[in-house]
Amino acid sequence: MILLQNPAQYAGTIEEFIWLAVALHVLVLSLPHLKYQLLLYAWITYCVGLILDLFDDLMAIEFIPVNTFDTSLKHLGFMLVCYGLHTIIQQKRDTIAALNHEIAQRHKLEQKLKFDATHDELTGLGNRRACFEQFEPLCASSAYLYYFDLDNFKQANDRYGHHIGDQILQSVAQAMSKQFSANACFRIGGDEFVAFTQDDSLQEEGLRAALMEEVFEYGVGVSIGRTEADPSVDPDVLLHQADLGMYENKANKALRKSVR
């Protein structure tokens, strides 16, 4: 038996009916996506509350305290929905934080791989690949290209051991970075280095003394070749010119030694 005695009650019942229809519709729509069971139960609880509410309005049944149940269930359902949503958001946040962390780690690894691919592990200078990659811009911004090759390095290795040989290479690289810009120095072979500079005041003997300062005691020397940096010339040709200069320098020193 339906008890709708006045228009205000009628309007209230219609409103509750609409709420129930909307809630059930949302429930049906979200069913395929409801992998979160808590949210599903919360929504069902809310709908049951709405149904009881409707009964309360439509039926004049006083033998169950429907009034108490419908409001409680609606509130309970609503709170559980809120809690469920909060939990989901928290889980998504954690996932996003984990993904961000992974992206940052990958970025770091990428940077490291890139650095390792273009730098010499022992001295930290750019390697041969980096030298060729940056050759043109460095030539364009420099006046000279220097080529260095250590003298008697093999003997130093044999006499003092490989670890001292490594230290010699590191010391020379460090001294070179002080004389030139560190970004413009490269280790392109075992004991061969290349450097670019804008400075035209460098003197061969001064440069040699600076590079050998820490390693002179091991009996090593350095031969130096120089050529004008010209970005329009092929890198191989320029390096060859500087290399020839270095060999000439090495030969002259050997000749001077033998004459003495």
Ligand SMILES: Nc1nc2c(ncn2[C@@H]2O[C@H](COP(=O)(O)OP(=O)(O)OP(=O)(O)O)[C@@H](O)[C@H]2O)c(=O)[nH]1
């Ligand atoms: N310790 C060390 N030795 C290296 C490294 N790379 C290459 N070498 C050594 O460097 C030496 C280079 O040979 P050479 O250029 O003939 O040595 P050198 O005695 O300076 O010869 P000259 O230039 O004719 O005076 C070889 O004995 C290599 O084994 C390295 O990373 N560490």
